[in-house]
Amino acid sequence: MADSPDTPALEPKTVKVSRGDTLMGLMVGAGAGRSDAHEAITALREVYSPRRLRPGQEIELTFSTISAIDEEEANAQGSADDTNADSLLMGLSLQSAVDEIVQVARAAASDDFVAEAIARPLERQVLHGSGTIESSLFVAARNAGIPNSVMIGLMRAFSYDVDFQREIQPGDKFDLVYEAFYDNEGKMAKTGNILVASLSLSGTPLNLYSFTPSSGFTDFFDEKGQAVRKALLRTPVDGARLSSGFGVRKHPILGYNKMHKGLDFAAPSGTPIYAAGDGVIERIGRNGGYGKYIRIRHHSGYKTAYAHMKGYGKGVKKGKRVKQGQIIGYVGTTGRSTGPHLHYEVLVNNKQVNPRKIKLPAGEKLKKQDLKNFQAHRADMDQLRQDIIAGNAQIVQAAPANCNAPQSVDESGTATASAASPNGC
Numbered sequence: 001m002a003d004s005p006d007t008p009a010l011e012p013k014t015v016k017v018s019r020g021d022t023l024m025g026l027m028v029g030a031g032a033g034r035s036d037a038h039e040a041i042t043a044l045r046e047v048y049s050p051r052r053l054r055p056g057q058e059i060e061l062t063f064s065t066i067s068a069i070d071e072e073e074a075n076a077q078g079s080a081d082d083t084n085a086d087s088l089l090m091g092l093s094l095q096s097a098v099d100e101i102v103q104v105a106r107a108a109a110s111d112d113f114v115a116e117a118i119a120r121p122l123e124r125q126v127l128h129g130s131g132t133i134e135s136s137l138f139v140a141a142r143n144a145g146i147p148n149s150v151m152i153g154l155m156r157a158f159s160y161d162v163d164f165q166r167e168i169q170p171g172d173k174f175d176l177v178y179e180a181f182y183d184n185e186g187k188m189a190k191t192g193n194i195l196v197a198s199l200s201l202s203g204t205p206l207n208l209y210s211f212t213p214s215s216g217f218t219d220f221f222d223e224k225g226q227a228v229r230k231a232l233l234r235t236p237v238d239g240a241r242l243s244s245g246f247g248v249r250k251h252p253i254l255g256y257n258k259m260h261k262g263l264d265f266a267a268p269s270g271t272p273i274y275a276a277g278d279g280v281i282e283r284i285g286r287n288g289g290y291g292k293y294i295r296i297r298h299h300s301g302y303k304t305a306y307a308h309m310k311g312y313g314k315g316v317k318k319g320k321r322v323k324q325g326q327i328i329g330y331v332g333t334t335g336r337s338t339g340p341h342l343h344y345e346v347l348v349n350n351k352q353v354n355p356r357k358i359k360l361p362a363g364e365k366l367k368k369q370d371l372k373n374f375q376a377h378r379a380d381m382d383q384l385r386q387d388i389i390a391g392n393a394q395i396v397q398a399a400p401a402n403c404n405a406p407q408s409v410d411e412s413g414t415a416t417a418s419a420a421s422p423n424g425c
């Protein structure tokens, strides 16, 4: 570190936010003078609210050591503040978003603190990952280095056609082409869209392609250009375990045989519950043994009901319109319930039916120019997947040691997936 009076010696100090910390407290604790800290925070507020700070977040403070600045000024500063007289706060920086940092620095001319937000462009990369399911989809995804958010996306894409509770068998395969965004240190900042999602169930491959038709609404389409989206989701909670099916069973609390008019999904308390389809909130509130309850009216005489909720989603009120996949509430155990789970019902003409037996009408089928564009897009995506797989071995070798790009490794230890970028991360 340079230490002559002509070149100020800057000393960085990283502080980590803990629960209950204030930015002021952290800065003073690290040696900043109170008035300096106050001025720096005032400047920061113009581009970033300190209330957005979260435990675990790091803030880099920069100090100028005494030898590098005017002694008299530093002493005056120190005595006025009655704090650390050895160093002077020069600025701070923190990551405000995955693709942005904010910086506060003393302006050379005025000595005032000035804040700015600096975009940190992320690099988009297309990744390929594949695997064979041995026990669960999530274990297989982890083994393949595929982030959970991407796997949840795959489950959503297939949720209209595949009953993940029943139809997934050991030996089934998945294959994904998806986007990921990396920062300049080669760390994955976030995942993007799934471009192609494939599942092979008992040897039958199903390929879905993300595509934006002229309507402007991006969706998944099968190889023939048929939208996979249907009026109702099969499972209105992610990754939940079906703990009780539809039909007669011995009631866990009442003890006698009783018709179970819905499906129970066991999930941790607080797990989000999604509206199974577009519709209007017909009923919301306590409903006897159902506890906290919501019923949604959909098109064509369908309704769905959700019971034992812990609480309701933001802005979800009676008469409100909801979209498929919107969070309407959270898993709980209110009403007559033995533990956190969602009791889910589908009603046709106000009568409960087995949600697993209903045959929902097919979604939109692409036509004319949309279909032509889709077929071209599909061919491009198939080619892209082939290119990534073919170029794979070289990409893995070229990857630098600190590259964090997910790479899937099969049981023999061979990498089977990697980034599509030339340097592999």
Ligand SMILES: [Zn+2]
Binding pocket: 244, 260, 262, 263, 264, 342, 343, 344
């Ligand atoms: Zn139930």
